[in-house]
Amino acid sequence: MDDASGQAGAYRTAIGRVAVIGTGVIGASWVSQCLARGLDVVATDPAPGAEAALREAVARHWPVLEQIGLAPGASPERLTFVAGPEEAAADADFVQENGPERLEIKHATFARLDAAAAPDVVLATSSSGLTPSAIQTACRHPGRVVLGHPFNPPHLVPLVEVLGGEKTDEGAVAAAMAFYQDLGKRPIRLRRELVGHVANRLQAALWREAFHLVGTGAATVADIDAAIAHGPGLRWALMGPCLLNHLSGGPGGLAHTLDHLGPLMEAMWADLGDPRLTPELKRTLVEGLEQALDGRDRDAMVAQRDRLLVDLVRQKREAPDLP
DSSP states (O other): OOTTTOOSSOOOOSOOEEEEEOOSHHHHHHHHHHHHTTOEEEEEOOSTTHHHHHHHHHHHHHHHHHHHOOOTTOOGGGEEEOSSHHHHHTTOSEEEEOOOSOHHHHHHHHHHHHHHSOTTSEEEEOOSSSOHHHHGGGOSSGGGEEEEEEOSSTTTOOEEEEEEOTTOOHHHHHHHHHHHHHTTOEEEEOSSOOTTTTHHHHHHHHHHHHHHHHHTTSSOHHHHHHHHHTTHHHHHTTSOHHHHHHHHTGGGHHHHHHHHHHHHHHHHHHHOOOOOOOHHHHHHHHHHHHHHHTTOOHHHHHHHHHHHHHHHHHHHHTOTTOO
């Protein structure tokens, strides 16, 4: 426990009012998710026109959230927009921050949140790159600062990565895990701080080889995307790589797969590329994507993506034997 916080585990877990700080793409999605779960939300963002943009985003997300299923009392009318972080955090039971990925801005914001929020309220950041240890140095009560990193769009994708910093209390991590679970999310607890956390690192490993294969002419952008979307990506949407290898091993499970395919895995690892995002590679990727899209409408793709995500998430919830 961090002595400055005075909280060994007495962090709020009965959450009725959530403060959302920063209402861009990620923040607006968090707002929509919380409203759909029947919570009161108080939001703030300094950008011009932020309130109108937020309410438009909530209205745009709401039909999809209705398909997923709304909690009793869920309503966009439970959203309040205020002038600044202090007012948003003052009566909140949980704070979710989504500001720019600049440490000086995080420090300024968290100092204000820490001064305004009750000491037993968790302060969570959606940061995809900064660590809670770096952010919490700005706070008098650093023990309540946690990472709560979602995946876009957060109102549809269940994963949230939860992580405490060097001075974070165990109770704050537990309270954050419980809150996200109650929101209908699938939180995972990370065990140490890493650049990009965990899921983004796994994505980065795939991007690295995908861009290498395009850069060396082994495959086109369209072929790369098809290879994932119509191949292993379908299975990855259902289960993770360790379980997939376990099921591939038949009665022998993961142990058999590692013994049988281990040499091939190691040979492929040794042959993976080490690309750099040169101007030439960037141009090849962008031009390849434009050719693959062939004039398709972006809004239509997003709508179809969201519809399929809703169906997939619903069906996964109805498959209790899949972890």
